[in-house]
Amino acid sequence: MNRSEYRIAPSILSADFARLGEEVRAVIAAGADLIHFDVMDNHYVPNLTVGPLVCEAIRPHCSVPIDVHLMVRPVDRIIPDFAKAGARIISFHPEASEHVDRTLGLIRELGCKAGLVFNPATPLAHLDHVMDKVDLILIMSVNPGFGGQSFIASALDKLREARARIAASGRDIWLEIDGGVKADNIERIARAGADTFVAGSAIFGERDRAAAIRNLREALKRATMPA
Numbered sequence: 001m002n003r004s005e006y007r008i009a010p011s012i013l014s015a016d017f018a019r020l021g022e023e024v025r026a027v028i029a030a031g032a033d034l035i036h037f038d039v040m041d042n043h044y045v046p047n048l049t050v051g052p053l054v055c056e057a058i059r060p061h062c063s064v065p066i067d068v069h070l071m072v073r074p075v076d077r078i079i080p081d082f083a084k085a086g087a088r089i090i091s092f093h094p095e096a097s098e099h100v101d102r103t104l105g106l107i108r109e110l111g112c113k114a115g116l117v118f119n120p121a122t123p124l125a126h127l128d129h130v131m132d133k134v135d136l137i138l139i140m141s142v143n144p145g146f147g148g149q150s151f152i153a154s155a156l157d158k159l160r161e162a163r164a165r166i167a168a169s170g171r172d173i174w175l176e177i178d179g180g181v182k183a184d185n186i187e188r189i190a191r192a193g194a195d196t197f198v199a200g201s202a203i204f205g206e207r208d209r210a211a212a213i214r215n216l217r218e219a220l221k222r223a224t225m226p227a
């Protein structure tokens, strides 16, 4: 994989919410490719975060696409609100939708890229009949709900399997990883096939956000060299 094809997506979950606009601008200035926006409902996952209002509020501060990760159930009602609030990518968990094919179609009709998210125990078989409607596959390397958890190693095999499915499809589908991504494991994750890397605590947990992103990029550079 070419280095320029790697995307870093800071998750605002670990940002200082009292200074959110500033935080978003800082990571974009430091080279973030996307802003990952975690939406939790205290129902599908045991935590509660932010909704379309906050998405709309950060939009003027975002010169890069907003990557909305919905951890809510149901999903269809809220999707148009996020499209209107400036989301460019909207991903959801298949367990949270009654009709996965319909939800993917809805996201695309609204002009956004559609993503399907896989929890650690969720099989990739959910992709079997919808590969042509998916723009992004998001592999969870933690159970969703909280930032700062440890990377679950079985996600690496899942990434390899997802990468093989993407290759077989011949389509340009992004492969994103979310959870426990750090400078010391991102090379392995890239070698397993990921091209888009969510990082929450690894970036916003560091005082110097720019240095944190630089460290991730340095490690990614090594993934483009022979092992």
Ligand code: DX5
Pocket (backbone or CB within 6 Å): 011, 012, 013, 014, 036, 038, 069, 142, 143, 144, 145, 146, 147, 148, 149, 178, 179, 180, 181, 198, 199, 200, 201, 202
């Ligand atoms: C977890 C969220 C992640 C989270 C990642 O449910 O989907 O995006 O912010 O945080 P870190 O990088 O700290 O594991």
Ligand code: ZN
Pocket (backbone or CB within 6 Å): 011, 036, 037, 038, 069, 178, 198
């Ligand atoms: Zn996320």
